[in-house]
Amino acid sequence: MTTVRESLGGRRVAVCVGAGGVGKTTAAAALALSRALEGGKVLVCTIDPARRLANALGLATLGNVESRVPEHKLAEAGLRPRGELWAMMLDVKRTWDDLVARHAPDPARRDRILRNRLYQQMSAALAGSQEYMAMEKLYELSTDRDYDLIVLDTPPTAHALDFLDAPDRILDFLGNETARALLAPALGAGRFGLRLAQLGGGYVAKTLARFTGQQVLSDLGDFLQGFQGMYDGFKERAGEVRAMLARPETGFVLVASPAAAAIEEALAFHERLHAESMPVAGLVVNRLTPDLWPAATPLPRAAELAAPLAAAAASAPDLGARLAATLAEHQAMAAAERRSLAGLLARIGAAHALVPRLEGDVHDLAGLARMADRL
Amino acid sequence: MASFGLLDRRLLVVTGKGGVGKTTVCAALALLAARAGKRVLVCEVNATRERVAPLLGAPASGPFVREALPGIFTTNVTPHEAMREYGLMVLKFRTIYEAVFENRLVRYFLRMVPGLAELVMLGKVLHEVRAEEGGRPRWDLVLLDAPATGHAVQLLRVPSALVDTVPAGPLRHDAEWMQALLVDPARTGVALVTLPEEMPVNEVIELDGLVRGELGMAVAALVVNAMPPARFDAGEAAELARLAAAPPPLGPAAEAGRIQALRAEAAGRYLVRARAALDLPTTVLPLLPVAEWGPAAVEEIAAALAAAPPAEGRP
Numbered sequence: 168m169t170t171v172r173e174s175l176g177g178r179r180v181a182v183c184v185g186a187g188g189v190g191k192t193t194a195a196a197a198l199a200l201s202r203a204l205e206g207g208k209v210l211v212c213t214i215d216p217a218r219r220l221a222n223a224l225g226l227a228t229l230g231n232v233e234s235r236v237p238e239h240k241l242a243e244a245g246l247r248p249r250g251e252l253w254a255m256m257l258d259v260k261r262t263w264d265d266l267v268a269r270h271a272p273d274p275a276r277r278d279r280i281l282r283n284r285l286y287q288q289m290s291a292a293l294a295g296s297q298e299y300m301a302m303e304k305l306y307e308l309s310t311d312r313d314y315d316l317i318v319l320d321t322p323p324t325a326h327a328l329d330f331l332d333a334p335d336r337i338l339d340f341l342g343n344e345t346a347r348a349l350l351a352p353a354l355g356a357g358r359f360g361l362r363l364a365q366l367g368g369g370y371v372a373k374t375l376a377r378f379t380g381q382q383v384l385s386d387l388g389d390f391l392q393g394f395q396g397m398y399d400g401f402k403e404r405a406g407e408v409r410a411m412l413a414r415p416e417t418g419f420v421l422v423a424s425p426a427a428a429a430i431e432e433a434l435a436f437h438e439r440l441h442a443e444s445m446p447v448a449g450l451v452v453n454r455l456t457p458d459l460w461p462a463a464t465p466l467p468r469a470a471e472l473a474a475p476l477a478a479a480a481a482s483a484p485d486l487g488a489r490l491a492a493t494l495a496e497h498q499a500m501a502a503a504e505r506r507s508l509a510g511l512l513a514r515i516g517a518a519h520a521l522v523p524r525l526e527g528d529v530h531d532l533a534g535l536a537r538m539a540d541r542l
Numbered sequence: 543m544a545s546f547g548l549l550d551r552r553l554l555v556v557t558g559k560g561g562v563g564k565t566t567v568c569a570a571l572a573l574l575a576a577r578a579g580k581r582v583l584v585c586e587v588n589a590t591r592e593r594v595a596p597l598l599g600a601p602a603s604g605p606f607v608r609e610a611l612p613g614i615f616t617t618n619v620t621p622h623e624a625m626r627e628y629g630l631m632v633l634k635f636r637t638i639y640e641a642v643f644e645n646r647l648v649r650y651f652l653r654m655v656p657g658l659a660e661l662v663m664l665g666k667v668l669h670e671v672r673a674e675e676g677g678r679p680r681w682d683l684v685l686l687d688a689p690a691t692g693h694a695v696q697l698l699r700v701p702s703a704l705v706d707t708v709p710a711g712p713l714r715h716d717a718e719w720m721q722a723l724l725v726d727p728a729r730t731g732v733a734l735v736t737l738p739e740e741m742p743v744n745e746v747i748e749l750d751g752l753v754r755g756e757l758g759m760a761v762a763a764l765v766v767n768a769m770p771p772a773r774f775d776a777g778e779a780a781e782l783a784r785l786a787a788a789p790p791p792l793g794p795a796a797e798a799g800r801i802q803a804l805r806a807e808a809a810g811r812y813l814v815r816a817r818a819a820l821d822l823p824t825t826v827l828p829l830l831p832v833a834e835w836g837p838a839a840v841e842e843i844a845a846a847l848a849a850a851p852p853a854e855g856r857p
Binding site: 428490 | 741799
C-alpha cells in the first residue's frame with residue numbers, strides 16, 4: 168500500500184483538514200519535514216495561534232513571512248535534509264489588507280476601505296475570515312513562489328467543512344446580489360445614507376437604525392461604496408483559488424483521531440471533496456491506541472501473569488491483577504477505536520496512516536521526524 | 543449536595559478547548575442541579591448537531607425549549623430564531639416584525655453587522671437568565687454549553703464591544719444590561735474544562751486570563767476531565783518498561799501497563815501545572831473507559847462531580 172508521504176509525492180500543494188485537536192498542525196509539519204528530508208524546497212503554513220509549530224521547528228517566532236528552519240537546528244536533531252524546510256504563520260488581518268490593496272483601483276480607495284470600522288471588524292472577527300485568507304495566502308504562495316511543496320495547516324474551525332464554505336460565504340457577504348441590485352442607484356448617487364430611507368420604505372430604514380444605530384448603517388454604506396467595482400476582482404480570484412484546489416497537483420490530507428466527532432468530520436469532508444472532484448491524497452488517524460493482543464485469543468487473567476512475573480522477580484503481589492485489568496481496558500479501547508474507524512477506512516480508498524498515541528507529545532524536530540516515519 | 547456552590551449562581555458558562563468534554567460536564571451538572579430540586583435550562587449555541595438532550599437520553603430540542611428530563615430543559619440557540627425572538631420583543635408586533643425582518647435587504651444588513659448574530663444568541667440566553675414567571679425566576683440555573691475557547695471569548699465579548707462602539711440606543715441599552723449580568727460574580731460564573739494534556743492545559747491557562755482580564759468575568763471552577771488513575775508507582779513503571787519485551791502474555795500486559803503509567807505520569811504533571819497556574823477550586827474527574835457516550839456515562843460523571851465538587855473559595 169502506498170503511504171501518505173508517497174501519495175503526496177508528485178504534488179505541489181497539500182491541505183491538512185480535520186476537526187480541532189486531532190493533530191493537524193503536527194501532521195502538516197511532519198509531512199513538510201519528510202519531503203524536505205528527501206530533497207525539495209518545502210513550506211509549511213499554519214495559523215496555529217499556540218505557536219506550537221514554531222516551537223517544534225526550533226524557531227522562536229513565526230511571522231507572516233516565510234522563514235527557513237536553520238540547518239544547524241535540523242542537524243542537532245540528527246537530520247540531514249537534502250532539501251529546505253520553510254515555515255510561516257498566517258496573519259489574517261495582513262492578508263486581508265494585502266488583498267484589498269491588490270484590488271483597489273487607487274490608493275485613496277484602498278485607504279478608505281482600510282480605515283472603515285466595519286472592514287476592520289470584518290477582517291479580524293468575521294466567521295470564515297480566517298479560512299478565506301488561508302486559501303488566499305495559499306494561492307498567492309503557490310503562484311508567486313518556487314516551493315516544490317506547500318503544506319497548509321487549516322484553521323481550527325468549529326466544523327471542518329467551514330474551510331471550503333468560507334470563501335463563498337464571504338463573497339456572498341461582499342457581493343450580495345439583492346443588496347447590490349437594490350443599492351446600485353443609491354451607491355451610484357453617492358448618497359447612501361439618504362437614499363437608504365427610500366429602500367423598502369423609510370420605516371424599514373428607521374427600524375433598522377433602532378437596532379443598530381445610525382452609525383453602523385453609515386459605516387456599512389461607506390464600506391459598500393468603497394468596495395464598489397472591486398467585487399469582480401475578488402470573485403475572479405476566488406474562482407482561481409477553487410480551481411487550484413481541484414487540480415491533481417493538489418492533495419487534501421484528512422486528519423482525524425479515533426474520537427467519534429473527529430471521524431464524523433473526516434467522513435463529511437471526504438464526501439464533500441468527492442462530490443466536488445477535489446483530490447484526496449490520504450488520511451492520517453492520530454492518537455490511536457495500539458493493538459497489543461490478538462482479538463481471537465482470550466485476554467490473560469491475573470493468575471496467568473503471576474508465574475512469569477515471579478520468574479522476572481517482580482515484587483508487588485497484586486501487580487498481575489493490575490496488569491490484567493490494564494490490558495483488558497487497553498484492548499477494549501483499541502477495539503472500540505477500530506470499530507469506529509472501520510467505516511471511515513472502508514470509505515476512503517486513498518493512502519492512510521494509523522499513528523499510535525505518541526508517548527509524550529511532539530515537541531521538537533526529532534519528534535516530528537519520528538512522526539513522519541509513520542506517515 | 544447542598545454545598546455544591548458551583549450551581550448556586552443563576553448562570554454558569556461552561557467552556558474549554560474543543561474535545562475536552564464540555565458538553566458531558568454540562569449535562570452532568572444539569573443532572574446534579576435537577577436532583578437538588580432546581581429547575582435548569584441548558585443552552586447550546588448554534589450546534590450543528592445537538593448533543594445535550596441526546597446525552598440525557600432525550601430527543602433533540604431544536605431551537606425551542608423542551609423538557610429533556612424532569613426539571614431539565616434544553617435548547618439549541620440559533621441566530622435565525624434568536625433574531626426573530628429579539629425582533630419580536632423589540633417591535634412588539636408580528637406584522638411589523640415580518641415587514642421589517644423578512645425584508646431581504648434588511649436580512650442582508652443584519653448579517654453584515656459584525657457581532658449581531660452573537661449578540662442576539664447571547665441575548666436570548668441572558669434573557670432566559672433574568673426571565674420571571676409568577677414573581678419568581680423562570681430558571682433556578684441556566685447552563686451555557688459555550689463554544690470552544692476562541693469562539694466562546696468572541697461570543698462573550700460582544701456586549702462589551704458594543705458598549706464601547708455603539709452610540710446610545712436600544713442596542714446599546716441591551717448590551718449594557720447583558721454586560722452587567724455577565725460580570726456580576728454573584729449571578730454569573732465560568733467553569734473551565736480541560737484534559738490533563740499539554741495543549742488543553744496551555745489553552746485553559748490562556749483562557750482563564752482572557753475570561754478574567756478581557757471579559758471581566760468570574761471563573762468559578764476548573765474541571766480536569768478524564769484523569770487516568772495512578773495505577774503503578776515509579777519503580778513499577780521502570781520495571782514494566784523492562785518486562786514489555788517479555789513473550790506473551792506478560793509482554794503485552796506489561797506494555798499496556800507501561801503505556802498507562804506513562805500517560806498517568808504525564809497527566810499528573812499537567813494537572814500540577816494547571817493547578818499551579820490557575821489557583822481555582824478544582825475537580826478532577828476520572829478517565830472512564832467507555833466507548834459510547836450516553837446517559838450511563840453522564841451518570842458516572844455526575845457521580846464523580848458530586849463526590850468531589852470544586853470547593854468554593856481559594857484552596
